Amino acid sequence: MSPVIVSIGAFEIRWYSVLMLVAIFIGLFLIKKEAQRLNLKYDFIFNMCFWAVIVGYICARLYYVLFNLEYYGVHPEEIFMVWKGGLAIHGGLIGGLLTMLFYCNKYKTRLIRYLDVICVPLILGQAIGRWGNFFNQEAHGAATTYEHLKSLHIPKFIIDNMKIDGVYYTPTFLYESIACLTLFIIFIIIRRYKFRKVGTMSSLYLIGYGIIRFFIEISRTDALLILGFKIAQIVSIIMIIIGIIILAKNKKKGRFEDLYNDSNNVDNLKF
DSSP, X not given: OOSEEEEETTEEEEHHHHHHHHHHHHHHHHHHHHHHHTTOOHHHHHHHHHHHHHHHHHHHHHHHHHTTHHHHHHOGGGTTOGGGOOOOHHHHHHHHHHXXXXXXXXXXXXXXXXXXXXXXXXXXXXXXXXXXXXXXXOSOXXXXXXXXXXXXXXXXHHHHHTEETTEEEOOHHHHHHHHHHHHHHHHHHHTTOTTOBTTHHHHHHHHHHHHHHHHXXXXXXXXXXXXXXXXXXXXXXXXXXXXXXXXXXXXXXXXXXXXXXSTTOGGGOOO
């Protein structure tokens, strides 16, 4: 299956880029709905997310390149060829988080109130974005057989595209996409309950995605390494620990809705 949708001369529109844009637009739509439900100023969230996406995108690429310097040192012309893949989600998360932290500090408001809103559509965006890896035939697992993939009742078009240079590979992108989609559904259910406190959704995202990515990396064959350890697994463990700490500490805080309706709400700010 071709990773290119349309090709006009040297100009190409790729599935990878289109799916990234789809994920972003769906995420912004869901964030808008949540902002309206919680009486938050959407303009503030949109502006923050706009810069977070841009910086996050740059950091995702930078993260990937830095841990593949041996290759890009020989092929520097490929550093900016992001349409071919090579975006590290952990690098994007770090870049996006730092951008939002700076933005919230600038306007003197609490970051956690917006993280709880953003993490729900974020995990859905990750589920969608993984299909870009499918079309690029990347982020796959170890070599396997056609019979094994067929026994798992994986759709034939996925199995066929997992045949790379005559070898079938484990579609880890599919497993991660399904896991992220499942986590999104769980989040949708949890966010309706009043027992949630500030930081609950953020902590569950860190724990949930940390666990997902840790186990996915076991099968990945293209993982980034440092001193022989898979970087994604190290970061995932850190995410899980931070998530548990936030979940433990938020027992002392008020309900999620209370934080959004206090007198310091950013709705009074002008942009």
